[in-house]
Amino acid sequence: ESKFCAESLTRQHKISFSNVDMYSSFYRAKSGGKCSKLDPAWQGVVTSATFPITQGTAIQLSCEDNDNINVGDTEVTCFKMIWYTYNTAPQCIPPGECVMPGPPRTWQYIEPADPGVTFPVPAGSVLELTCKRSLELIGDSAITCHNGNHYIFNDKPYCAQSLGWR
Numbered sequence: 001e002s003k004f005c006a007e008s009l010t011r012q013h014k015i016s017f018s019n020v021d022m023y024s025s026f027y028r029a030k031s032g033g034k035c036s037k038l039d040p041a042w043q044g045v046v047t048s049a050t051f052p053i054t055q056g057t058a059i060q061l062s063c064e065d066n067d068n069i070n071v072g073d074t075e076v077t078c079f080k081m082i083w084y085t086y087n088t089a090p091q092c093i094p095p096g097e098c099v100m101p102g103p104p105r106t107w108q109y110i111e112p113a114d115p116g117v118t119f120p121v122p123a124g125s126v127l128e129l130t131c132k133r134s135l136e137l138i139g140d141s142a143i144t145c146h147n148g149n150h151y152i153f154n155d156k157p158y159c160a161q162s163l164g165w166r
Contacts (some may be wrong), residue, residue: 033080
């Protein structure tokens, strides 16, 4: 089962070598590094990899508690010490009540199909979705509450203008 998040995380760290001269002292000083452990800020995130990890090695991550979901990257690449390259910081979220899905702009026209749904809803609640203003729902028509604004789904739902020729 794929698990994704409707909320984008703002704490992002990505290290890029695209603007680094391969012969510069900066590059030589950083090459050959090893990672000694996971970033302590990633509470509840674990790996089966054995430390130290060689620079450039990708490792798989998961949540220590299987009831939690990782709303960030599930694979990171060792840079040096406790620094890794990734797009979205790994973060394990425990189950809890959920609020109305949002805030991504693509979710602004989504609403529960049942107008009687009141928020917050408990973890595990499945919400059937529809679109406002005669728009067409693309992606999953149901999402499962995990916690806060974090919902589980396979194909991100969004609303689009109907082309009418389907």
